[in-house]
Structures are given as C-alpha cells and as structure tokens.
Amino acid sequence: MDTRTNPTLLKQHLIDPAICIRCGACEAACPxxxxxxxxxxxVVDPSICEQCLACIPGCPTGAIDNWRMVPKARAYALDEQFGWFDLPEELTPAQLAEFGVASPDEDAGVAEAPQTLAQSKAALAVEPTEGGVPASPAGGHTARTPPWSAAHAYVNLYGARAAQKTVTATCTGNVRVTEVGKDYDTHHVILDFGAMPFPMLEGQSIGVIAPGLDARGQPHFARQYSVASARNGERPGYNNVSLTIKRVLEDYEGNPVRGVASNFMCDLKVGDKVEVIGPFGATFLMPNHPKSHIVMICTGTGSAPMRAMTEWRRRLRKSGKFEGGKLLLFFGARSKEELPYFGPLQSLPRDFIDIHFAFSRTPGQPKTYVQDRLRERAADLAPLLQDGNCFFYVCGLKAMEDGVMQALRDVAQGAGLNWDEVGERLKKEGRLHLETY
Ligand SMILES: Cc1cc2nc3c(=O)[nH]c(=O)nc-3n(C[C@H](O)[C@H](O)[C@H](O)COP(=O)(O)OP(=O)(O)OC[C@H]3O[C@@H](n4cnc5c(N)ncnc54)[C@H](O)[C@@H]3O)c2cc1C
Incomplete structure (x- = not known):
C-alpha cells in the first residue's frame, strides 16, 4: 500500500528549518x-502543494527536499511548521496505527518522489503567465542550468548536512564603498579561509552565521552573501573572497531595525572571526568560452556577482591568453553616492566594458531605472538576446525583477521577436539568470 492507493496517507512536503538558509528560492519557484x-x-502549505517539484532544483542546500508520511487528517499545519527548529521524526507504524492508518509498504519509502518523473517534468514545464509575462519571473524564464562553458561549482562543502558544519574565516579587510555620511552604508568585506578549502566561482554565494542567539534562543540562521571576487581570490592566488554588504537599518516597510548579519559584517575589524557555510549556487555562473558576451543588470549590492565576473574577465584580458566577448553593465542606484564601487567602475577601459548607470533620485534629474537604460540600448540588446554566446544576469532587489523582465520583453518584441520563444530559449540554454532578494 502506498500514498497513491491509500487515501488516508499523505507524503507531506516539508522544509528542514535546520538546513534552510532562507534564501527564498523555493517560494519564488513555486507556481x-x-x-x-x-x-x-x-513552510509548505499541505492544502495547496501539488508536489510538482518545481521548487526542488533551485534550493541551494537541499532543505526543500524533505518528506514525511502522515495521516492526511493530521498533516503538519503552517503554524506548527513556523515554530519548528528541526523536522519532526518519521511517524512509526505504531503511531500511524494509533491514527487508524496502515503503514506504507517498505518499497514506498519516504525518499521516493511523490509523483512519476514524467508528471514532475510536465509540472516543471508549465508555469502560469499573466498577459505573457511570467507570474513569477524568477520561477519563469530564469535558467535552472548554468552556461554550457561554466566551470564546475562546488556546493555545500560546509553546512548542517556536511561533514564539517562551518568553517571559520578571518576578516582581512573592511572598507566602505558608498559615500560616507549618506544613509546607504555598503561595505566591501574580505574574508580569508587560511588553509581550509573554500573553492568559489563568480556568481556563487556563502552563508554567514552571526554570533549570538535569535529571539527564540536559537543560533542565528545563515544569511547569504554573493561573492564579489574572482575565482582565484580577491587577491590573486590567495584563499580569500570579498563580499559587498549593505548595512540593513530599515525593514522593507521603512521601520527602523538593526539587521543581524549585515551589521555584524559591516562592523567587522581586521582579525575578527566569522563562521561561514557554503558555497551555494550552481547555475548563476559565468560562461568561460572565448568571445562569450555577458550582460549584467543589477541594483545596489546586486553588483557583487557582476564585480566578480568583471574582475575575472579583466584578469583574463590582462593575461593576454583569452579573447573575451562584450561586457555590458546596467547598474541602478538611488544616486551615485549610493552606488557601490562607483569610482573604480569608472576607471575600467571603455573597450573592455560598456557601463550604463541609472539613478532614480538625483536632485534635478528625471528618475531613471535600469529598465529605462535597457530600452535605450534595445538596438544592441535585441541581437544579443538571439545570440547563443550571450548570457544575461540580473541581481539585486526583488522589486527590480518585474521591470527588468518587462524591459527585456519589450526589447525582444520591438525587434519583431516572440518573447515567449526567446525567453524559453534563454532558459533552456542557461543564458538568463536572476538572483533577487
Ligand atoms: C542569494 C542571496 C544573495 C544575497 N547577497 C547579498 C549581498 O551580496 N549583499 C547584501 O548586502 N545582501 C545580500 N543578500 C541579503 C542578505 O542575505 C540578508 O538578507 C541581508 O543582509 C539582511 O540580513 P540581516 O541579518 O542584516 O537582517 P535581518 O536581521 O535578517 O532582517 C532585519 C529586518 O530587515 C528586513 N530586511 C532583510 N533584508 C533586507 C534588505 N536587503 N533590505 C531591507 N530590509 C531587509 C527583514 O525583513 C527584517 O525585518 C542576499 C540574499 C540572498 C538570498
């Protein structure tokens, strides 16, 4: 007997709170x-979840892939799940019997997928659209595979399920990269892993566990930060990474808060220790083949992976052994004072990178967003959307996602292209990657 023949049993889909790094990828992917x-x-609502598995591939840690056999009438409710620190144990046959439910057969074990592979694949292919624009762009056209020429990404070397839970890094640098005196306080933080292995590629992220306990008396859960350095280290040949961290002093509604991890990181002094997990991310990776083009679209700290990719390409160019394609950067902030790395970016050669800034709050200037700059460059972008050697990356605030996707759609349609076809191709070929938070 299994859940397909036993109507009283449910193979309930659950998220392991002990492993989850709260990145939101599952929520964005759920159609x-x-x-x-x-x-x-x-948490997963058992009354809504159809077990289509669309959320599974994007989870960086595997926290999403957990299942418990429960009596349907006693499925774990949302309130219960919100209070968990760990997943509950699997119910024993005796406990199931107490609820008047027969145990599943041995061969219908909990690790088995809840549906056939064909059903799951079909569900993954179907995503609801509103007027042609994916309801959730991150769950829509974003690729679930890396570019074909991406390097191999190591993931989850440290974490709850790894042999070693955390690695201790040492802060070797911390400088402010937005203008001092302005509200928007962003830091460039360098962490060194000493002799501990921590291989990272541009586009990957790490998890930082701030010291102390949360309001529930539990260790803080990990916050994710994108690496801002190239694969061979912030300083070439060193086992270190850099991060671009915005100090969170307001919540999304504008109420004053003191973000736990961002403040801990922005206050680090040289020599301070940081507990780190990861690396995470196996799809938001850069192409490595000669003449491949990269279009980077970002706001604020979304510039971290773009800095990493740009720096790797800059080092390759310097070596003289690699012929890169075009690099286009569309970078938005409220003002130039709030734009991380504004100075260094300006000194990059024009024939190396084509940069477009968009400022939404410069006194006396009209509000401009990255999507406006994308539309201005439509004539250059339309051919790149169709070029199998061009890869698109979007990173930054969640709020930018819809506007950017709409702009790319307009660019395609303005050139007489069918966006649904172009978008699908970008996704299938690992050429459009979104990471927003
Ligand atoms: C894949 C990924 C990559 C990320 N990369 C970066 C990065 O490179 N640089 C970076 O600075 N952050 C990045 N983040 C965001 C980061 O993980 C944290 O969410 C952020 O630093 C806030 O953590 P905190 O502990 O300081 O705040 P918390 O203590 O978690 O939150 C305090 C309050 O602030 C709100 N809040 C949380 N985040 C923000 C925010 N960004 N803006 C405004 N309010 C917020 C919360 O809802 C809460 O009410 C990334 C997130 C993801 C998922």
Missing part, C-alpha cells in the same frame, strides 16, 4: 504559492 515564510521559517 501556485504553496510556499510562504515568516521571520523564522519557510
């Missing part, structure tokens, strides 16, 4: 809004 979160946990 039917079965996944939600509060300040503590990400």
């Amino acid at each position: 039917i809004q079965a996944i939600s979160h509060d300040a503590n946990n990400y």
Whole structure:
C-alpha cells in the first residue's frame, strides 16, 4: 500500500528549518504559492502543494527536499511548521496505527518522489503567465542550468548536512564603498579561509552565521552573501573572497531595525572571526568560452556577482591568453553616492566594458531605472538576446525583477521577436539568470 492507493496517507512536503538558509528560492519557484515564510521559517502549505517539484532544483542546500508520511487528517499545519527548529521524526507504524492508518509498504519509502518523473517534468514545464509575462519571473524564464562553458561549482562543502558544519574565516579587510555620511552604508568585506578549502566561482554565494542567539534562543540562521571576487581570490592566488554588504537599518516597510548579519559584517575589524557555510549556487555562473558576451543588470549590492565576473574577465584580458566577448553593465542606484564601487567602475577601459548607470533620485534629474537604460540600448540588446554566446544576469532587489523582465520583453518584441520563444530559449540554454532578494 502506498500514498497513491491509500487515501488516508499523505507524503507531506516539508522544509528542514535546520538546513534552510532562507534564501527564498523555493517560494519564488513555486507556481501556485504553496510556499510562504515568516521571520523564522519557510513552510509548505499541505492544502495547496501539488508536489510538482518545481521548487526542488533551485534550493541551494537541499532543505526543500524533505518528506514525511502522515495521516492526511493530521498533516503538519503552517503554524506548527513556523515554530519548528528541526523536522519532526518519521511517524512509526505504531503511531500511524494509533491514527487508524496502515503503514506504507517498505518499497514506498519516504525518499521516493511523490509523483512519476514524467508528471514532475510536465509540472516543471508549465508555469502560469499573466498577459505573457511570467507570474513569477524568477520561477519563469530564469535558467535552472548554468552556461554550457561554466566551470564546475562546488556546493555545500560546509553546512548542517556536511561533514564539517562551518568553517571559520578571518576578516582581512573592511572598507566602505558608498559615500560616507549618506544613509546607504555598503561595505566591501574580505574574508580569508587560511588553509581550509573554500573553492568559489563568480556568481556563487556563502552563508554567514552571526554570533549570538535569535529571539527564540536559537543560533542565528545563515544569511547569504554573493561573492564579489574572482575565482582565484580577491587577491590573486590567495584563499580569500570579498563580499559587498549593505548595512540593513530599515525593514522593507521603512521601520527602523538593526539587521543581524549585515551589521555584524559591516562592523567587522581586521582579525575578527566569522563562521561561514557554503558555497551555494550552481547555475548563476559565468560562461568561460572565448568571445562569450555577458550582460549584467543589477541594483545596489546586486553588483557583487557582476564585480566578480568583471574582475575575472579583466584578469583574463590582462593575461593576454583569452579573447573575451562584450561586457555590458546596467547598474541602478538611488544616486551615485549610493552606488557601490562607483569610482573604480569608472576607471575600467571603455573597450573592455560598456557601463550604463541609472539613478532614480538625483536632485534635478528625471528618475531613471535600469529598465529605462535597457530600452535605450534595445538596438544592441535585441541581437544579443538571439545570440547563443550571450548570457544575461540580473541581481539585486526583488522589486527590480518585474521591470527588468518587462524591459527585456519589450526589447525582444520591438525587434519583431516572440518573447515567449526567446525567453524559453534563454532558459533552456542557461543564458538568463536572476538572483533577487
Ligand atoms: C542569494 C542571496 C544573495 C544575497 N547577497 C547579498 C549581498 O551580496 N549583499 C547584501 O548586502 N545582501 C545580500 N543578500 C541579503 C542578505 O542575505 C540578508 O538578507 C541581508 O543582509 C539582511 O540580513 P540581516 O541579518 O542584516 O537582517 P535581518 O536581521 O535578517 O532582517 C532585519 C529586518 O530587515 C528586513 N530586511 C532583510 N533584508 C533586507 C534588505 N536587503 N533590505 C531591507 N530590509 C531587509 C527583514 O525583513 C527584517 O525585518 C542576499 C540574499 C540572498 C538570498
């Protein structure tokens, strides 16, 4: 007997709170809004979840891939899941019997996928659209595979399920990269791993566990930060990475808060220790083949992976052994004072990178967003959308996602292209990657 023949049993989809790094990838990927979160946990609503598995591939840690056999009438409710620190144990046959439910057969074990592979694949292929624009762009056209020429990314070397739970890094640098005196305080932080292996590629991220306990008396959960350095280290040949971290002093509604991890990181002094997990991310990776083009679209700290890719290409160019393609950067901020790395970016040669800034709050200037700059460059972008050697990356605030996707759609349609076809191709070929938070 299994759940397909036993109507009283449910193979309930659950997220392991002990492993989850609260990145939100599952919630963005779910086509039917079965996944939600509060300040503590990400949870799956058993009354909505159709077990289509669309959320599974994007989870960086595997926290999403957990299942428990429960009596249907006693499925774990959302309130229960929000309060968890760990997943509950699997119910024993005796406990199931107490609920009047027969145990599943041995061969219908909990690790088995809840549906056939064909059903799951079909569900993954179907995503709801509103007027041609994916309801959730991150779950829509974003690729689930890396570029074909990406290097191999190591993931989850440290974490709850790894042999070693964390690695201790040492802060070897911390400088402010936005203008001092302005509200928007962003830091360039360098962490060194000493003799501990921590291989990173541009586009990957790490998890930082701030010291101390949260309001529930538990260790803080990890916050994710994109690496801003190239694969061979912030300083070439060193086992270090750099991060671009914005100090969070307001929540999304504008209320004053003191973000736990961002403040810990922005206050680091040289020599301070940081507990790190990861690396995470196996798809938002750069192409490595000669003449491959890269279009980078970002806001604020979304510039971190773009800095990493740009720096790697700069080092390759310097070596004289690699012929890179075009690099285009569309970078938005409220003002130039709030734009991380504004100075260094300006000194990059024009024939190396084509940069377009968009400022939304410069006194006396009209508000400009990255999507406006994309539309201005439509004549250059339309051929790149069709070029199999061009890869697109979007990173930054969640709020930018819809506008950027709409702009890319307009660029395609303005050139007489069918966006649904172009978008699907970008996705299939690992050529469009979104990471917003
Ligand atoms: C894949 C990924 C990559 C990321 N990369 C970076 C990066 O490169 N640089 C970076 O600075 N951040 C990055 N983040 C965001 C980062 O993980 C944290 O969410 C952020 O630093 C806030 O953590 P905190 O502990 O300081 O705040 P918390 O203590 O977690 O939150 C305090 C309050 O602020 C709100 N809040 C959380 N984040 C923000 C925010 N960004 N803006 C405004 N309010 C917020 C929360 O809802 C909460 O109410 C990334 C997130 C993801 C998922």
